[in-house]
Amino acid sequence: MSITTTTHLNFRGDARAALDFYHSVFGGDVVAVTYKDAGGVQDPDEADWVMWGQVVAGNGFRVMAYDVPSRTPWNPGENAVFVSVRGDDTEEITALWDKLAVGSTVVQPLEPAQWAPLYGMLKDRFGVVWVLDVTAPYSG
Template sequence: MSVTTTTHLNFRGDAREALTFYQSVFGGQTVLLTYADAHNVADPAEAGQIMWGQVQAPNGFHVMAYDVPGNQSYNPGDKPVFVSVRGTDQEELTTYWKGLSEGATVLQDLGPAGWSPLYGMVKDRFGVTWVLDIAVEYNAG
């Protein structure tokens, strides 16, 4: 048996826009299922919102998201989740960084860090914090 974990992001009406944006940055295919598609509409004003969506790319990138319905509590909090993107190709990570940085708040500029030759942290325009770095072998000695 194998297990795969996937980051699942929660929004309040922005899931479609966020997933479309992430697809523009990372590539891959976007799949969107609205509350209307699933015949699960509690509020007609939310029928077109996303009940389940994802972006999945051949390079291994995969993120899921949905719009929390208005009849449920939703508070994104200060730091509810960081999405970590680790890779081995500096050029590829730099391309993702440039895409995610559009309209974002840079929390840590992309550059060398004590544990990685390339590291950065950015809070995108949807309030999601992304951590990008080059994966290197860790020697605990």
């Protein structure tokens, strides 16, 4: 038996833009169901907000997102979620970093670290903190 863990991101009106951005970085397929699509409109101003969405890419990347309706309390918090992207190919991780870095605030530059050939952290324009690193062989 196996499971898949998917990061689920919560927004207030920015879920579609975030999904489109992550799709531009990682590729794959985007699905976005609005409150209107699902027949769940309670506030007409939020009809086109995402009730459920995801990006799934062939390289294993997967993220879900939705827009929290205004009737529901929501506080994005500070560093409430980190999304970790790990790989064993330096060029691939660097290319993903370069795309995610557009419009982002770099917290820790992508560079060699004591525990990894490359490690970096950034906060993207949607306030999501991403940690990217290249896995190091385990040396026990």
